[in-house]
Amino acid sequence: MDLNTRDSALNLLKKFINNGLSNYSSDRNYDYGPQNRTNTSNLSPFIKRRIIHETEVIKECLNYFKYSKIEKFIQEVFWRTYWKGWLEGRPKVWENYKKDIKSLKESHSFGIKKKIYLSAIEGTTGIDCYDFWVKELIDYGYLHNHSRMWMSSIWVHTLNLPWQLGADFFLNNLLDADPASNTLSWRWVTGIHTRGKNYLASEQNINKYTQNRFIKKKNLSKKSVIPNFEDFIFEKKRFTENLEFSKEDILLINSNYLNYSLESIEFCKNFKVCLLENSSNNESNKIVKKFSKKSVEDYLLQLKKKSVHVETFENEKDFLKFLFMNKVKNVYSFYPGIGRQLDILTKLAENNNLKLYFKYDQFDKLCWPYASSGFFKFKKEIPRFIENI
Numbered sequence: 372m373d374l375n376t377r378d379s380a381l382n383l384l385k386k387f388i389n390n391g392l393s394n395y396s397s398d399r400n401y402d403y404g405p406q407n408r409t410n411t412s413n414l415s416p417f418i419k420r421r422i423i424h425e426t427e428v429i430k431e432c433l434n435y436f437k438y439s440k441i442e443k444f445i446q447e448v449f450w451r452t453y454w455k456g457w458l459e460g461r462p463k464v465w466e467n468y469k470k471d472i473k474s475l476k477e478s479h480s481f482g483i484k485k486k487i488y489l490s491a492i493e494g495t496t497g498i499d500c501y502d503f504w505v506k507e508l509i510d511y512g513y514l515h516n517h518s519r520m521w522m523s524s525i526w527v528h529t530l531n532l533p534w535q536l537g538a539d540f541f542l543n544n545l546l547d548a549d550p551a552s553n554t555l556s557w558r559w560v561t562g563i564h565t566r567g568k569n570y571l572a573s574e575q576n577i578n579k580y581t582q583n584r585f586i587k588k589k590n591l592s593k594k595s596v597i598p599n600f601e602d603f604i605f606e607k608k609r610f611t612e613n614l615e616f617s618k619e620d621i622l623l624i625n626s627n628y629l630n631y632s633l634e635s636i637e638f639c640k641n642f643k644v645c646l647l648e649n650s651s652n653n654e655s656n657k658i659v660k661k662f663s664k665k666s667v668e669d670y671l672l673q674l675k676k677k678s679v680h681v682e683t684f685e686n687e688k689d690f691l692k693f694l695f696m697n698k699v700k701n702v703y704s705f706y707p708g709i710g711r712q713l714d715i716l717t718k719l720a721e722n723n724n725l726k727l728y729f730k731y732d733q734f735d736k737l738c739w740p741y742a743s744s745g746f747f748k749f750k751k752e753i754p755r756f757i758e759n760i
């Protein structure tokens with residue numbers, strides 16, 4: 372029997388604090404391969420779902436090490452928060468990305484690149500390291516950060532494929548698939564996130580940080596593509612909440628927020644809690660689907676232990692029937708962040724004349740307003756954020 376996902380996250384954190392955290396800063400860039408992953412925490416699939424919260428990770432690490440000793444790790448945890456805040460203030464970036472994907476998949480111009488695209492997603496490009504990472508991504512649902520950078524760089528600058536399709540490929544196969552970290556990292560690698568900056572993978576860098584695991588010639592492009600750059604204005608997010616619930620209101624669980632804190636579970640007690648199965652994220656990778664299903668099942672068990680009853684629906688038709696029978700007008704959910712999950716909830720509400728309300732996470736409310744420009748400025752606030760968590 373697999374370990375409960377919450378316990379798995381706590382165990383991983385403990386293991387990382389004991390084995391990886393003290394050397395993280397100097398060791399984190401090495402990708403030693405899928406069987407050897409102690410130099411980073413591997414917590415992202417759990418953090419993404421809030422099974423373990425960023426604040427728990429930070430506080431627990433600070434119980435063992437001084438801030439100055441583990442600053443690099445803490446900054447990395449905040450990178451995720453920063454990317455999310457950056458995207459929340461610029462929702463158009465996600466809207467444009469979705470439009471681009473749709474038109475690229477339909478367009479004639481993509482048709483002529485189809486062969487290269489297929490080799491890129493099947494791992495048959497002939498670039499040994501790249502093909503290895505494709506298989507690793509599909510089989511494990513995970514890639515080391517450096518391999519994500521190399522792979523996306525090869526996709527864009529060597530194979531000359533549109534970044535949006537690469538981001539889509541990642542989003543469909545990563546256990547930690549996160550619309551903000553993923554979309555914005557791909558944009559950064561391509562050169563459309565920060566003016567004048569992109570990321571070009573080099574053979575030398577790959578050899579060094581994979582410890583020469585890939586020996587064949589890679590023939591990587593030494594020249595980057597030059598894309599058009601567009602600025603997006605940051606608009607401060609309004610965290611509007613409606614906390615005057617009525618007894619007909621329901622809370623719909625979403626798989627991006629399976630938070631075990633007392634506060635979240637107590638919040639659920641204000642509602643009839645519902646779960647609409649298979650409504651999350653359109654996951655297609657088998658491993659990702661399995662992990663998501665298990666994460667939700669474990670969370671439901673936890674809610675049950677805490678005396679929160681959950682009505683589960685296998686399909687939308689039954690769920691809508693339930694809403695109708697119970698005269699439900701208002702649907703609450705924990706805010707999932709910009710991305711597929713939010714799109715699904717919004718569409719569900721719009722199509723069925725429901726009012727959708729969100730409960731926001733305190734940590735997000737604290738940090739996101741500071742993601743208006745670069746990470747350098749944001750990271751200056753980290754000590755203050757930590758004082759307030």
Ligand SMILES: Cc1cc2nc3c(=O)[nH]c(=O)nc-3n(C[C@H](O)[C@H](O)[C@H](O)COP(=O)(O)OP(=O)(O)OC[C@H]3O[C@@H](n4cnc5c(N)ncnc54)[C@H](O)[C@@H]3O)c2cc1C
Nearest residue numbers: 411412413414415447448451516519547548549552553556
């Ligand atoms: C092209 C590309 C796509 C990416 N897509 C995603 C994605 O969909 N989801 C995702 O969670 N991360 C994404 N990342 C960021 C990063 O690769 C992963 O968060 C990290 O590899 C997860 O492994 P870990 O938990 O062992 O990280 P650790 O090194 O142990 O870091 C701890 C935590 O900090 C956060 N973190 C670390 N590095 C980053 C980073 N560069 N950006 C944002 N957060 C970070 C994660 O929550 C991570 O779990 C992407 C990076 C690139 C270059």
